[in-house]
Amino acid sequence: MDQNPIKRLDGIIASLRSENGCPWDRKQTPESIAVYLIEEAHELLAAIESGNTEDICEELGDVLFQVLFIAKFFEEKGLFDIEAAARKSAEKMIRRHPHVFGDVTITETEAVRRQWHEIKKQEKNGRSGSVLDSVPRNMPALMRAYRISERAARTGFDWDDMGGVMDKVEEEWSELKAEIGKNGVEPSRSEQRREQIALEFGDVLFTLVNVARFARIHPESALVSATQKFERRFHHLEQTAEATGRDIDAVPRQEKEQLWNQAKKIPPKDGPQS
Structure with missing residues (x-):
């Protein structure tokens, strides 16, 4: 019978980290590998969004490799191994x-x-601290905004309903428009002016995150989908321009708008038109 694939992968990492292993792998630290873990997690997210099961399987394996790699550092120091981490997780899930x-x-x-x-x-056994402390500071901003608003809402600090949030969106949008309308946002404007506009823009984004929360959708996933939709339509513009022997930047603005409207009518290959 073949060796347990997880134990085999753990053994491969041990070989890479050994004295006669790979110089690059031996030089890594938990901090450096954590960066790759984040990258692999985003690649897994992209695979899940695509719905391609082969890609999902492959990316899950890559994430697992990074997790095992990080655990190996602490095993080498005699602190804990991946089985100890798994036991802690199992106990927590049961609890x-x-x-x-x-x-x-x-x-x-x-x-x-x-x-x-x-x-x-x-x-926490009575340990003091903010309910927001459990939200990692290095999370992507949109995801962190969602978690922060979610934690605050659990304390009762929240709008009564979606209508209240939407009213707040309108208020924040009006404040942003007023701030921009003072002097505009041209690059020549002062750094202080740009910072103030950025603050107002951030307020709009944060409030929209709360709209997503009330609507029970995740803003990160929604933005991923919206970005993919834009990419799909823009690719149509590029391909249509290329078919006429032109680069996209040589196509007149009015024609671009016409091509964009055509692209909006083309349903995505993996789902209904949106």
Whole structure:
């Protein structure tokens, strides 16, 4: 029977890190590999968005490799190994799902979420700190804004309904337009002016993140989809221009608009038109 593939992968990492292994792998640190883990996680996200199961499988393997690689540093120092990390995770999951592994009865997803965070609070054993402290500072800004607003909302600091959030969007949008209208946003304007406009723009984005939260969609996923849709349509512009022997920057603006409207009518290959 073949060796357990995870143990085999762990053994490959051990060989890479050994005295006669790869010079590059031996020089790495948890911090340097963490950067690659983030990159691989984004590639996994892209694969999931594509729906290609072969790509998803491959990218999951790449993420697993980086996780095992990081664990190997601490195993080498005699601190813990990947099995210890897995045990801790298993214990945490069982502890935080008493409705599955205990005698608690819960059927609503929102109640599960409340229970999860109540258990997390108990795990802190009374240690002081902000409810926002658990949100990593190095998360992508859009994802972090979502988590921060979510944590704050759990304390009761939130709008009553979607209408309240939408009113806030309008308010923030008006403030941004007013700030831009003072002097415009040309590069020649002062750094202080650009910073103030950036603050107002950030307020708009943060409030829109809360719209997504109320709508029960994730802003990161929504933006990924919107960006992919733009890419698909822009590729149509480029391909149409190329078919006429021109670069896209040589196509007149009015013609670009016409081609864009054509592209909007072309449904994506993997789903309905949006």
